[in-house]
Amino acid sequence: MKKLQSENIHFWQGTEACAEAALKAGCRFFAGYPITPASEIAEHLARRLPQFGGIAIQMEDEIASIGAVVGASWAGFKAMTATSGPGFDLMQETIGWAFMTETPCVIVDVQRLGPSTGQATKCGQGDVMQSRWGTHGDYAAIVLAPNSVQEMFELTIKAFNHAEKYRTPVILLADEIIAHMREKITVSSTKGIRIIDRRKPKSCDKAFFGLEEIPSMPAVGEGFNVAVTGSTHDAYGIRFTADTQVHRQLVERLNNKIQNHVADLSDVETYNIDNCEVGIVSYGCTSRATYETVEAAENKKLKVGYARLRTIWPFPEKIVRRLAETAEKIIVPEMNLKQIFYEVERASRGKADVISLNKIGGGELITPEELLKKIMERTKN
Amino acid sequence: MKTEVRISGLGGQGVVSAGQILGRAAVYDGKNAVQTQSYGAEARGSAAKSEVIISDNKIGFPAVRKCDVLVAMSQEALDKYVKDLRKNGVLIVDSTYVKKIPKTKICKKIPATEEAEKIFKAKMYANMLILGALTKIIGISEKAVERAIEDTLAKKVVNTNKKACRRGRDLPQ
Amino acid sequence: MSGPFSIREYLRPLPLPFCSGCGGLTVMSEFLRAAYELGHKKLDKFVFCSGIGCSSWIPSPHFIADSVHTLHGRSIPVATGLKLMRPNLNVVVFGGDGDIVGIGLSHFIHAARRNLDILVIMVNNMVYGMTGGQVAPTTPYKTKTTTTPYGSFEYPLDAAKLAVTAGAYYVSRWTTAHSKELKNSIKKALQMQGFRFIEAISQCPTAYGRRIGFKDSGEMLKWFKENAIEKTEKANEKDLAGKIVVGEFIQRKRLTLGETMQRVIEEAQKNEN
Numbered sequence: 001m002k003k004l005q006s007e008n009i010h011f012w013q014g015t016e017a018c019a020e021a022a023l024k025a026g027c028r029f030f031a032g033y034p035i036t037p038a039s040e041i042a043e044h045l046a047r048r049l050p051q052f053g054g055i056a057i058q059m060e061d062e063i064a065s066i067g068a069v070v071g072a073s074w075a076g077f078k079a080m081t082a083t084s085g086p087g088f089d090l091m092q093e094t095i096g097w098a099f100m101t102e103t104p105c106v107i108v109d110v111q112r113l114g115p116s117t118g119q120a121t122k123c124g125q126g127d128v129m130q131s132r133w134g135t136h137g138d139y140a141a142i143v144l145a146p147n148s149v150q151e152m153f154e155l156t157i158k159a160f161n162h163a164e165k166y167r168t169p170v171i172l173l174a175d176e177i178i179a180h181m182r183e184k185i186t187v188s189s190t191k192g193i194r195i196i197d198r199r200k201p202k203s204c205d206k207a208f209f210g211l212e213e214i215p216s217m218p219a220v221g222e223g224f225n226v227a228v229t230g231s232t233h234d235a236y237g238i239r240f241t242a243d244t245q246v247h248r249q250l251v252e253r254l255n256n257k258i259q260n261h262v263a264d265l266s267d268v269e270t271y272n273i274d275n276c277e278v279g280i281v282s283y284g285c286t287s288r289a290t291y292e293t294v295e296a297a298e299n300k301k302l303k304v305g306y307a308r309l310r311t312i313w314p315f316p317e318k319i320v321r322r323l324a325e326t327a328e329k330i331i332v333p334e335m336n337l338k339q340i341f342y343e344v345e346r347a348s349r350g351k352a353d354v355i356s357l358n359k360i361g362g363g364e365l366i367t368p369e370e371l372l373k374k375i376m377e378r379t380k381n
Numbered sequence: 382m383k384t385e386v387r388i389s390g391l392g393g394q395g396v397v398s399a400g401q402i403l404g405r406a407a408v409y410d411g412k413n414a415v416q417t418q419s420y421g422a423e424a425r426g427s428a429a430k431s432e433v434i435i436s437d438n439k440i441g442f443p444a445v446r447k448c449d450v451l452v453a454m455s456q457e458a459l460d461k462y463v464k465d466l467r468k469n470g471v472l473i474v475d476s477t478y479v480k481k482i483p484k485t486k487i488c489k490k491i492p493a494t495e496e497a498e499k500i501f502k503a504k505m506y507a508n509m510l511i512l513g514a515l516t517k518i519i520g521i522s523e524k525a526v527e528r529a530i531e532d533t534l535a536k537k538v539v540n541t542n543k544k545a546c547r548r549g550r551d552l553p554q
Numbered sequence: 555m556s557g558p559f560s561i562r563e564y565l566r567p568l569p570l571p572f573c574s575g576c577g578g579l580t581v582m583s584e585f586l587r588a589a590y591e592l593g594h595k596k597l598d599k600f601v602f603c604s605g606i607g608c609s610s611w612i613p614s615p616h617f618i619a620d621s622v623h624t625l626h627g628r629s630i631p632v633a634t635g636l637k638l639m640r641p642n643l644n645v646v647v648f649g650g651d652g653d654i655v656g657i658g659l660s661h662f663i664h665a666a667r668r669n670l671d672i673l674v675i676m677v678n679n680m681v682y683g684m685t686g687g688q689v690a691p692t693t694p695y696k697t698k699t700t701t702t703p704y705g706s707f708e709y710p711l712d713a714a715k716l717a718v719t720a721g722a723y724y725v726s727r728w729t730t731a732h733s734k735e736l737k738n739s740i741k742k743a744l745q746m747q748g749f750r751f752i753e754a755i756s757q758c759p760t761a762y763g764r765r766i767g768f769k770d771s772g773e774m775l776k777w778f779k780e781n782a783i784e785k786t787e788k789a790n791e792k793d794l795a796g797k798i799v800v801g802e803f804i805q806r807k808r809l810t811l812g813e814t815m816q817r818v819i820e821e822a823q824k825n826e827n
Binding site for chain 3: 028029031047050051053055057059060061063064065066067068069070071072073074075076077079093094097219220221223224225226227228229230231237238239
């Protein structure tokens, strides 16, 4: 089975699809620490990575795991870690360091129910804001949220591609339900999947931390004498810890290289957004109720449209605004206490009534019946 | 055409692997399938269930609320979930453990654990006897089920599991 | 080698980060002298990794080499990723006592346990110098620091002993008053493979020495010299008590993490074919 499966139909678990996609994207290093519900990714890669000459190692904690991942990336290889809430907490400082040093890497957060140990085996969507603002300082995050096993595969590859293209850490914000479900998945041939690799420097290049929006990236051992630091640095990697301009230039560029490319980064599944009475904005496992709900509402002669976010951050504001311009109401179902809700409200600019539908505890999904009830109840008013 | 199946019992009875094989077999038969599972707090002895939705179309909501087929491998599981079985739904029970069955339900009684002990000298094959009967009822091909067993279970136990599954298929319905 | 050793050949033309009299400069120059004497005219076979603290500035960004300046305490995990994926490079970690055996202690133990093939040089000044002289896990009992104004009420950690217990390949300790021995130990360690740990007891006249009554760094070096005792077969616990025990503590043969990992890769690939 060393050869990557091509043109095949499988029945895979979400974690398995994520791990196989990492291999396909060219990941050759994984470091992680056991945690429910993400451990299966580590287990799968522990078996598979060595078959490709790659390395999977269990570190002493999540801090060490993400540290080793950043090290492997500077060694010139695509690298990944996978964790859940408590481990994601521990990784935040290093995610900030990876952002500041412009290190491509992928962090998979399989969300479970917090805060703290909460309900460790149950599903939640409580890390949405953490994935955006988890580290200190001004920071721009790229966060993708799959809603099927097929997307665990596709968005993992996309996460690696974004990481390499934008030279930044990318978060795959999965959840317990999507990670643990088994589902039909079609894996197309390698040829059909676009794989992006980081831009390597020319031999005369010296500015690996500036001058261009996204600078080229050398690896250690290639003779570039690269100086990597999380402290404020100039285009050549030299520390400048007191200069106002150097800091402003660096941090603005790091934020802009993501914020200026929202159009490229936005990935939203839409339906009827320009012609609906009620809109739904959803993501991850919660969005799985949307499809049946829309059908049921249409049977009741109600036009419903939806924007289902595959990219959560940067927030695909424009599409949500478009939805707000036609829909009178927008329902935001979430398995947290209004984390995306306020973003939708902000993007809507008062053009639609934004209504929250929350469910936390026990890991139970918001059902199509509950979503439909919310739609109908508000429409009657 | 959409079939929603819930396989329930106690941890250690193999309800999760039965669900996994069922979903995989359906996919090998060219259908869409999604499988989810939930356990109690402990790995063994507490309530466990596995749900499979099989459909010719894309599957949206992945959890089963009302099922077309309910498999109960323990009395506790039957008591808990029988209310979720659709009006014309089929109930499949391991009659070794499940004795009290509501009269109104269409019920297939499979003495799975008893048969497994008798033929294979191990209770653990009961789930495959059930799977054999189940896949026959919902129309999954034998070929797909056997391939799914091969792709799901460890090599050394594949043959016995296939035999148990065939036995379940051949039992009078 | 052409020409005598010149430290400038190895350094970017930047102002050095050390306070006057800092032991960090001694460790920096003895390391570079060791590399020079081993024939490294350039540092292109090395990658340096450091955390946060004064001694983390020894390599970064001063050395003309690849250097990765990480977070506080996290140099060893980052070095793990670097070394496993670039096994041909010499990975050298510089860090202080707070960085390596304070906040980063568990990484230190686990890297020694795994026998990760890196050299860790810990500059032990017995205090958190950069943040202004707070108590460290290495501060001697009863010593006054800014966070132990009545004297430290904790016992210090013996990092070298811990490294030996955890499974390090090579462990030594010297002070900045033993620059020749320190250099020779670095030279020796640079030629070995496995987890190598060198502890350099160093003076911080600014945040430590002057607070406990030393007039300048010279006095501290004198104190090191007078209090150091070399560990020999014969020396018993009683002789060593209250002294700075220097010397080599272990040298053993074990497979490195890279080697055991390579076996796993071969096994995985064999089973596939």
